[in-house]
Amino acid sequence: MATEFPFLHSGDVHLWLVRTRTAPNTAFAGRCEALLSPTERERAERFVAPKSRHQFISARACLRDLLSRYHQAVEPTDWCFGASEHGKPFVEQPAQLTDLGFNVSHTDDLTTIVVARSGALGVDVEADDRPANFLEIAERYFSPAEWSFLEAEPPAARASAFYGLWTLKEAYLKARGEGLTVPLKSFSISWSADHAEVGSVVLDMADSTLPDPRWQFWQFLVGSHIVAAAASGARNAAPRSIHAWNMEPLGGISPASITLLRRSLV
Structure with a gap:
């Protein structure tokens, strides 16, 4: 039985997990490219690596398809996106x-999309499971x-x-949409595990004079080794609820089976 497409209430944040194909498929690629704008096609051509190019095309086509499921009177090709001063995309048309x-993020063959009505969003x-010199990176950016x-x-x-x-820091910065004008060191993310098995996320702006709306965070484990984080901010807003679904590229949907690791308590 097909899952009914969810209604987006004003207090909702929807998190979509899309398994976009990293290996080109001619028929699927053609369907995706047909949904893109000329500007998006030009941008896709600038990718040197075929995998990155295909990932961009798939993700942007799935975004257009997804938004049209929320508003069925709008064809996927009719969405027009603008970009903020620092490059954050937003809906420009329909007015x-x-x-x-x-907001969109991806790793390997997984694309994540968050959708909500009003307010700042980041994912x-x-x-x-990717190795790195974590302390060296943290000393530079955290x-x-x-x-400590x-x-x-x-x-x-x-x-x-x-x-x-x-992922929590990146989701927050992407939600702000202010690029590198907000240094990674200017704020701290922390969590505790005082509330059952779900950690409570805390944002500390003590080292910054930046004004902030009310922020909410959620972090999930997807499968065994993929971590996804979402951030939502709006002044004077009531707490929001997050709901997660799987979406086949340009296809069906189903409830997502993912593990909530942490969230902010509001």
């Missing part, structure tokens, strides 16, 4: 739907408090902790 917010997704937290973690748990911090 009556400019309050529809979205980031990373595979947490706040002192975050570095990471340094205190057992080496076996450090990758998970690093990607937990990284």
Whole structure:
């Protein structure tokens, strides 16, 4: 039985998990390219790596298809996107739907899309099994408090902790849409596990004079080694609820079976 497409209430954030194909498929690629604007096609041609080009085409086509499922009177090809001063995309046309917010992130063959009505939105997704010099990266980009937290973690748990911090910070910055004008060191993300098995996320702007709306965070484990984080911010807004679905590229949907790792308590 097909899953009914969800209605987007004002207090909802919808998280979509799309398994976009990394290996080109001629028929599927043609369907995707047909949905893109001329500007998007030109942008796709600038990708040197075929995998990156195909990933961009698939993700943008799926975004257009998804938004048209929320508003069936709008064809996927009719959405027009603008970009902020720092490059964050937004709905420019249809004019009556400019309050529809979205954000996109991808890793390997997984594209994540968050959708909500009004407010700031950001999402980031990373595979947490990729090796790196986590302490060196954290010393360069994280706040002192975050570095200390990471340094205190057992080496076996450090990758998970690093990607937990990284995805939450990236989701927050993407939601702000202000690019590198907000230094990664200017704020701290932390969490505790005082509430059952779900950690509570805290945003500390003590080192910054930047004004902030009310922010909410959610972080999920997708499968065994992919971490996804979403951030939502709106001044004077009531707490929002997040709902997650799987979506086949340009195809059917189903409820997502993912594990909530952390969230902010509001």
